[in-house]
Amino acid sequence: MHAGLADCKPFENSATLFNNGMETAILIFSVLDETASDQPKYINHISTEFTQIGLLPPSMLANKFIHDIPNISSRQPRVEYLRSDGKFNDAKHLFIAFFSKSYFDQTKPNDDFVKRLFSRIYCDIEQYQIKHLIMEQLVLPDTEAHFEWNKVLRNCEMWKSSLMNYFSELDNCLIMCPKECVWNHYLNECKTVSTVMSYNVLAQSYTSTHYNYCKPYIGFGVRTPKIVSLVDSIQADIQMYQEMEKDMLQQLTKPHHHVLFKPKEGRKEGLAIIIDKRVWDITKEGSNKLALNHPQDMIFVACRHKFTKKTLLVVCTHLLGDPKQLDIQTEQAKVLANRSDMTKLECACENVIIGGDFNASQESQAYQVVEQAGFKSAIKEIHGKEPTITFNTDAIHRSIDYLWYNCSTIMPSTCTIFNQKQIEIKKEEALPNHQYGSDHIPIFAKFVLN
Structure with a gap:
């Protein structure tokens, strides 16, 4: 299960970041083992975290995750999106990208993976007219075994320039590392x-x-x-x-x-x-x-x-x-x-x-x-x-x-x-x-x- 989500409360007290009149999206990358024990833990954790701040109705969240998780063993990266209509005034989006850990275990590090992923993300950013994006950088959980993969993911120019260039202001695209799940407190401090x-x-x-x-x-x-x-x-x-x-x-x-x-x-x-x-x-x-x-x-x-x-x-x-x-x-x-x-x-x-x-x-x-x-x-x-x-x-x-x-x-x-x-x-x-x-x-x- 993704350490950044399992150990922290990354979106607690995050309502202040949802500016009036803006379409906002939260993008999460999740790398999961294809084991039955991981799935209910992940569903329960996500459900608890997000429903507490009103991002998703529990029933919608549970049904969507139960439907999608069995399919994550595909070696082709894909992105699943959940649209949320929570207690905030504007319609917001939660974007979740599921990846199988075995994909990274069996595939050599390559820039093409990141390029294809971001091509998919760009299409949906435009489709939903997203103006404010909060996302965490994709970092694989086993840092030593996946060191070369993480090096590619961290250094890829797609992270460093493309998204920043897409949004007119830096503040409209906040990229955080999973280790920085207290980023809201950090920026306020x-x-x-x-x-x-x-x-x-x-x-x-x-x-x-x-x-x-x-x-x-x-x-x-x-x-x-x-x-x-x-x-x-x-x-x-x-x-x-x-x-x-x-x-x-x-x-x-x-x-x-x-x-x-x-x-x-x-x-x-x-x-x-x-x-x-x-x-x-x-x-x-x-x-x-x-x-x-x-x-x-x-x-x-x-x-x-x-x-x-x-x-x-x-x-x-x-x-x-x-x-x-x-x-x-x-x-x-x-x-x-x-x-x-x-x-x-x-x-x-x-x-x-x-x-x-x-x-x-x-x-x-x-x-x-x-x-x-x-x-x-x-x-x-x-x-x-x-x-x-x-x-x-x-x-x-x-x-x-x-x-x-x-x-x-x-x-x-x-x-x-x-x-x-x-x-x-x-x-x-x-x-x-x-x-x-x-x-x-x-x-x-x-x-x-x-």
């Missing part, structure tokens, strides 16, 4: 609160050395679903990444994202910033070197909040990690703080947030340089101290990842690293492991936009 995350995802090009202790967990196809799932659960509208590579970035990028990616000189990995364009307008972006003859950079995106009009400079960095060159690391920290302040003025931003892997403890000169420049650590301000661990290998257990801020109109309200308590308890379980896809864990904070 983003009107007053911004969630900012920093995460070193561990470059795949570095995994051939120093990671013999975790060989079963180091493959790209094994690590990536864990990282994507973790990032989706945090739901940050501002994301900063270190050791990012193109293949990983493609898995994390969605149609509503603005992406800035800059690899280090001569390397595949580098820095990335992802901004949710539904929440922020981008005004400027760029990068600066932190030291001559060293590949470390800082990249930045200046943006304006769509709802409060607050301006923010987002800076992402990754400082030198060689313990024999701490003087260079300290100099990089000075350049980072100075350039961030200068860029903040150049971009006319009220606030600046710096996130990254500093490869430095809070006792280091690099940490103190940033602090003395007027920046505050979000975690330290909220909790009174830095976390014990953000980087956890078989040999090193340190806190080296930080979120710094120097803000006049936004302030951190909550700040944490992901699952800190569990990491501290299981310090001997080095990363990556069965649960985490990187040797770092993400840190994130919620900033109130006063």
Whole structure:
């Protein structure tokens, strides 16, 4: 059964999205095993969820599903539509596409599948004159076994451009990942609160050395679903990444994202910033070197909040990690703080947030340089101290990842690293492991936009 529907209530309190005078459709993709036990569970779940908010009469829903589900074993993708006349004023549509799991098990990944599917969807969008579409992206439930299929489905240009081009405004086509089934709460929260995350995802090009202790967990196809799932659960509208590579970035990028990616000189990995364009307008972006003859950079995106009009400079960095060159690391920290302040003025931003892997403890000169420049650590301000661990290998257990801020109109309200308590308890379980896809864990904070 589709995990996104089984575990969440994706359309609870969704009435606010049904604008007056608009024909609205909800499009759900369902991948089912052809087993008798799955069918009644699915019918019961859908019936409960949708009738609670008045989208479908129970009898109509049950009859339609009982009639259609036995036919899903066909290897040809097809779309079944249910028209709803619920308690909302306008006629709305629930579009459900049934697929057999065996189709994906037995068929090699191909773009043609998605093209044929969307050709069918376009016809019905035009037939019913749909003006507002809410849909979830098709992601197969078994992330490791279906990794290549999910890669095709996630990266296909049909997702990223065709539907967006069809609708006149971005807000009229909301594409959500099944992991984001609390999207309604997310968008409402983003009107007053911004969630900012920093995460070193561990470059795949570095995994051939120093990671013999975790060989079963180091493959790209094994690590990536864990990282994507973790990032989706945090739901940050501002994301900063270190050791990012193109293949990983493609898995994390969605149609509503603005992406800035800059690899280090001569390397595949580098820095990335992802901004949710539904929440922020981008005004400027760029990068600066932190030291001559060293590949470390800082990249930045200046943006304006769509709802409060607050301006923010987002800076992402990754400082030198060689313990024999701490003087260079300290100099990089000075350049980072100075350039961030200068860029903040150049971009006319009220606030600046710096996130990254500093490869430095809070006792280091690099940490103190940033602090003395007027920046505050979000975690330290909220909790009174830095976390014990953000980087956890078989040999090193340190806190080296930080979120710094120097803000006049936004302030951190909550700040944490992901699952800190569990990491501290299981310090001997080095990363990556069965649960985490990187040797770092993400840190994130919620900033109130006063």
